[in-house]
Amino acid sequence: MRKYIIHSIFLFTIIAIIISCQNQETIDLQNYLSNGKDIYKTKCQNCHGENGEGLGKLAPPLTDSVFLKNNKNRLACIIKNGISERIMINGKEYQEKMPAFPELADIDVAQVMVYITNSFGNNQGFVPYSKVSVQLKNCK
């Protein structure tokens, strides 16, 4: 009987640790989404629209999940440094100058990136800002 109790408590503790780790990430995700949305509203909504719909051929929509996924390692660089090369979004060609946002700290870039990649029909999960910091150091 005693063995049984000890094993149950041990198993319960392990499960509790696993669940609380997941909860931490969910909490972080919610936090990033909330702050990211505020950043999006002040810096990005202007050109990319309230629902990420873009503006004609001047600013692309942010709804191309495939593009976002294929470029996930340079999204942070695009947000911080802008982009002016030709890109294909949702089958359409865009070539315009997106301005840089040097005033954004690494955490800001991470938060707005997580917001965008989890809104407008995208669902690409959480990326911690430590990872974004590394990406930003290696921007070309």
Next chain:
Amino acid sequence: MNKIISSIAICMLSITILSSCKQDKKLPFYGERHAETVRDAAGVEKIDTVYQTIPNWSFLNQDSMVTTNKATDGKVYIADFFFTSCSTICPTMHRNLMTVYNDFKTNPDVMFVSHTIDFKYDKPSVLKKYAQKLGVDGSKWQFLYGSKDSVYTLAEKNYLVAVGEDSTAKDGYIHQGYLVLIDKNRRIRGAYDGTKEDQVEQLKKDIPVLLAEYKR
């Protein structure tokens, strides 16, 4: 019985009074005004108010054609000041203005005139690309290019919109995001902040009111 008749009478009287109070709405006049003595058709002298008008202008449009006020004379038009590399208020202004454009697309009496304040970079070919990328290309929405003096003076003195070069501003220029409504006689009838959706909605309501003024 008498009570019923009198209450019905009172109701009908109130309705008549209230409905007669409804006046035809007219948009206000902006800018300077002064009184002038004019002779009307019968030769009788009257004092009339003369309002500020937009003077003659001449610019190059997105097709590099000389475009003057002749394009807008006799029409109601909406004027604004922007530049293509603007990342602050212009995209929102034009996004909202697009919705107005779409609402009045089929009305030949309504036009749109956007003046660039970036005389260094926004040459007509750049304006053309911008117009095409925005999704408007045609004579209804004119994108005008002119010298710094001509555009800035027109903006500040005539359309009452502040514009200026500012090296400390994010994009190098500062300007107000007003959409200015001009009537068929070149008078300023409204100014709406193009970044505020409620004001743009008001503009959409005011355009038919202005057009109706000419139907009497």
